[in-house]
Every structure is written in structure tokens, then in C-alpha cells.
Amino acid sequence: MRARIALALGALLCACLCAIGGFFYGVATGKAGEQAARQRLADVHARQVASLQQRIDAQTRQAQAAEYARQHNVRTIYHESQKIIERPLYRAICIDADGVGLLDRAAATANGAGAGKPVGVAGAAAIGAAD
Numbered sequence: 001m002r003a004r005i006a007l008a009l010g011a012l013l014c015a016c017l018c019a020i021g022g023f024f025y026g027v028a029t030g031k032a033g034e035q036a037a038r039q040r041l042a043d044v045h046a047r048q049v050a051s052l053q054q055r056i057d058a059q060t061r062q063a064q065a066a067e068y069a070r071q072h073n074v075r076t077i078y079h080e081s082q083k084i085i086e087r088p089l090y091r092a093i094c095i096d097a098d099g100v101g102l103l104d105r106a107a108a109t110a111n112g113a114g115a116g117k118p119v120g121v122a123g124a125a126a127i128g129a130a131d
Helices: 002-085 088-092 097-110
Strands: none
Touching (some): 002 097
């Protein structure tokens, strides 16, 4: 009888130890699975961040190029306006065709439209004042 009780207690102890071992094995396996899932999410997030950063960088380069072009147009208009203002026609009467074209380019640049290149020099000055 004592042998059966000892055998039953030994089996119970073995079952408890197996259950405790299984619990810790499950906890370790669960942690590993959770860490792997977190790593996959972190990798996906890192790829998304890199993709968005590339888009931001590309848009920044485009905006910077557009700003440089706008500044170049403003400088060109400023220098050309100084040449037009110095003409005797502007001092006496009004703006000639070059001046009107320059004003149109300045308005287009101010409104954000792409300013065209100057067409050329006007053929002759206006004879009288504009009506």
C-alpha cells in the first residue's frame, strides 16, 4: 500500500513538473512569436517611413527647383525693368511693347504661372501717348 501511495505521489509530482515545464515552454514560445511579430511590424513601419521620406525629399527638391526658377525670373525681370525704365520713351510718354511684355511676365511670375522667355526687342517706339 505504501508503494502504491508513493507511486501515485511520484506520478502526481511528475505530472505537476511536466505541466510547469509546459507552461514555461509555452511562455517562451509565445514571447518568441510576439517578438517576431513585433519585428515584422517594425520592418514594415521602417519601410513605410523610408518610402514617405523619399517622397518628401523628392517634393522638397521639386519645390526648391521651382523656387530657384522663380527667383531667377524675378531677378531677370528686375534687371530688364531697369533697362526699360532708362529708355527716353518711358520717361516721356509711356511703356513700350517691351515694358508691357515685362509687366505680363512679372504678373505671371507673381501668380505662380511659369513665366515665358522674352520674345525679343520691339521694332519701333510708340509715336504718341497711349489712349
